[in-house]
Amino acid sequence: MLEPDEKPFADYLRDVDSMLVGVSAQQRNEIRRELLAHLEDVAAEQGSSANDAVFQEQVIADLGASQDLGLAFYEVHHGSHEVAKRVFDLCIVIVFLMVLAPLFLLVAVLIKLDSRGPILYQDRRIGRNGRRFALYKFRSMFVECGKLPPERRVTRVGLVLRKTSLDELPQLFNVLKGEMSVVGPRPAAPGDIRLAIPQWRCVLALRPGLTGPEVCGGVARGDVQKQIEASLHYAGKQSLLYDLRLLGRTLGMLVRPRARFR
Numbered sequence: 001m002l003e004p005d006e007k008p009f010a011d012y013l014r015d016v017d018s019m020l021v022g023v024s025a026q027q028r029n030e031i032r033r034e035l036l037a038h039l040e041d042v043a044a045e046q047g048s049s050a051n052d053a054v055f056q057e058q059v060i061a062d063l064g065a066s067q068d069l070g071l072a073f074y075e076v077h078h079g080s081h082e083v084a085k086r087v088f089d090l091c092i093v094i095v096f097l098m099v100l101a102p103l104f105l106l107v108a109v110l111i112k113l114d115s116r117g118p119i120l121y122q123d124r125r126i127g128r129n130g131r132r133f134a135l136y137k138f139r140s141m142f143v144e145c146g147k148l149p150p151e152r153r154v155t156r157v158g159l160v161l162r163k164t165s166l167d168e169l170p171q172l173f174n175v176l177k178g179e180m181s182v183v184g185p186r187p188a189a190p191g192d193i194r195l196a197i198p199q200w201r202c203v204l205a206l207r208p209g210l211t212g213p214e215v216c217g218g219v220a221r222g223d224v225q226k227q228i229e230a231s232l233h234y235a236g237k238q239s240l241l242y243d244l245r246l247l248g249r250t251l252g253m254l255v256r257p258r259a260r261f262r
Helices: 009-013 025-046 057-063 079-114 156-164 171-176 198-203 224-236 240-255
Strands: 018-023 070-075 120-126 132-138 181-183 209-211
Touching: 079 132, 079 156, 079 171, 079 181, 079 240, 132 171, 171 209, 181 240, 198 224, 209 240
Parallel strands: 181 209
Antiparallel strands: 018 070, 120 132
């Protein structure tokens, strides 16, 4: 393994989009300064802003919190790919919202007729660069479900929504707002054990998705290691063509129906 002080660290970074760096506490600050300076130069050459090129300071600090091993994840967001993916997301979402508008209305009416309470439920999740956001779902449980036994907390309409994954449809509005992407790693909830794992923190450089590699790969909800592997594999293969393939697999799973997007 090459030592960072053998030559200027930036010399290793040509044509590198993203990387995970592990260094000692003494080396961390020097390498970090040189790396950040190099990434800012790359961002300027590509027409991106420094904010797009450098991972959030808060996340860098979290990843480098260990006294013995400093870990930091940096990603250069190529302007062309970012714009293309956002346009792709908006086109997909607009089409879906137009086609599914009658279904949205029907589900909303059924929820109101079935039980009292709001139509939508907001669940706190961790998004890109560690920002928290409200993830939207159709409400599938009684408002005061904490007073009920577990087997009676889900409404009759909620059982159908969960079985068919229709309760996840309002996340199209999260994509419209730019908080999520159509395809990407599924978002973690605050306190999720994955957030304490450095490799998973790397996934925070990406927008979470409505569907993603974990869903299409059939990764079990509790299999943290495979979730991380699937998400990192997606991060390394990012392209619109790959997103289309994963979206196609998801639609096929919905037809069967087997998809779950928890």
